[in-house]
Amino acid sequence: EYIVQLDHEKSSHIIMPAIHKTKEQIAQLFADKLNEDFGKPPKDATVDELIGVGRKVLRQKFMQADMGISGVNFAIAETGTLCLVANEGNGRISTGAPDIHVALMGLEKVIPSFAELPTLLKLLTRSATGQIMTTYLNMISSPRKDQELDGPSQFHLVIIDNKRSAMYQDDVLQETLTCIRCGACMNHCPVYTRIGGHAYGSTYPGPIGQIVTPQIEGIEHAGDLLDACSLNGACGEACPVSIDLPVLIRELRNKQTSLKPPHRVIWNIWRQFYRSTKRHALLSKFVSLCSRLPMPTPKAWSNTRTFPKPAPESFSTLIKKQKENERESE
Ligand code: SF4
Incomplete structure (x- = not known):
């Protein structure tokens, strides 16, 4: 997060926000943006050296902050405990060092009791980073108590709905x-692995972004994301x-087409061609004929990419030819 903020960018992944950058780019960024006090890293700095620089800068910020803001991975209803997982230690220091801790939590994070937690933690850490357990696991049940030496004196929990109740309906x-x-x-x-997280233009990219963002921002504003799926x-x-x-992407596409009549007409025409092998073969022939004509290419898109040409022969024609050749050689 710190790397992307320093470069005035947004995260490209929900777990690994700077995954789109190489360590050389990060070394260059630190050298350009940080002052001498933090030790400018050389261009060939190792990952550990870069982590050391980031740690030095961020520790100072955390220790000076009046208020720490965190997210929440799970909230246990039985005891009112918040559970936060992290690898960098930022979760623990931002919830422990400043005098005020504010946690922002989507309302779906609540689970009934501690009994459900081990299963969810196992699923989360193994699927997110391939770890058996993250380096830090924080359990926060209250602000600092009278006999305790450290921790915030105030704790506030902000429960965020932001269309979640509507999703639940x-x-x-x-x-x-x-x-x-x-x-x-x-x-x-x-699609995500080819185009990267920034192309989605939303906090949540990839498949989960395709279902969350249109529901939060409205299909009429973010419905185009649904097309970035094969x-x-x-x-x-x-x-x-x-x-x-x-299934959820298809459901949202259905909602999108019912909102936009032109979309419905286009998909209905598409469906007519893809439902019949004869009509599909006709369409393939037409497309391969068109590929020989000079066609305008979308400029903005082809500025940085080569526009693909449809194959001169369709896949089914190639298969047909292959079968004929096999029959002849028998
Ligand atoms: S939708 Fe994506 S981010 Fe959410 S739990 Fe499934 S794999 Fe993980």
């Missing part, structure tokens, strides 16, 4: 609320809590 889409934010669906999504199903298979992401 929908029989199909309420599954969205079972997400534990592990990021596994992104790591397995062929419905290959990899996300649904990777999800440790078995959210049927492709």
Whole structure:
């Protein structure tokens, strides 16, 4: 998070915000942006050296802060305990060092009791980073008590709805609320891994972003995200809590097409061609004929990419030819 903030960027992954940067780029960034007091790293600095620099800068900020803000991974209703997992120690220091701790929590984070916690923690850490357990596991049940030496004197919990109640009202889409934010669906999504997190333009990229963002911001504003999916199903298979992401994406697409009549017309035409092999073959022929004509390419898109040309022969024609060749050689 600190690296992307220093570079005035947004996170590209919910677990690994700076995954799009190389260690050389980070060394250069630290050298450009940090002052001498923190020890400017050389361009060939190792990962450990870079972590050392970040640690030095951030420790100072944490120790001077009046208020620490954290998220919440799970909240245990039985005891009022918040559970936070972290690897860098930032979770513990920001909830322990400043005098005030404010935790921001989506309302779906509440679980009934400690009995459910081990299973959820195992699923989260293994799917997020492949670890058996994260380096830090924080359990916070109250602000500092009279006999305690450290910890914040005030604790405030902000419970965020932000359309979550509406998600809960929908029989199909309420599954969205079972997400534990592990990021596994992104790591397995062929679209996310090709285009990167920034292309989604939302805090949650990848498959989970495709179902969360349109529901929070409204399908009419963020519905285009639903098109960045080939419905290959990899996300649904990777999800440790078995959210049927492709089904939810299809459900939201249905809602989107019912909102936009032109979308409905286009999909209906598409469906006519893909329902019949004859019509599909006709369409393939037409597309391959078009590929020989000079066609305008979308400029903004092709500025940094080569626009793909449809294959001169369709897949089914190639298979047909192969079969004919096999028959002739028999
Ligand atoms: S949808 Fe599943 S795989 Fe994706 S972040 Fe949520 S829990 Fe993890």
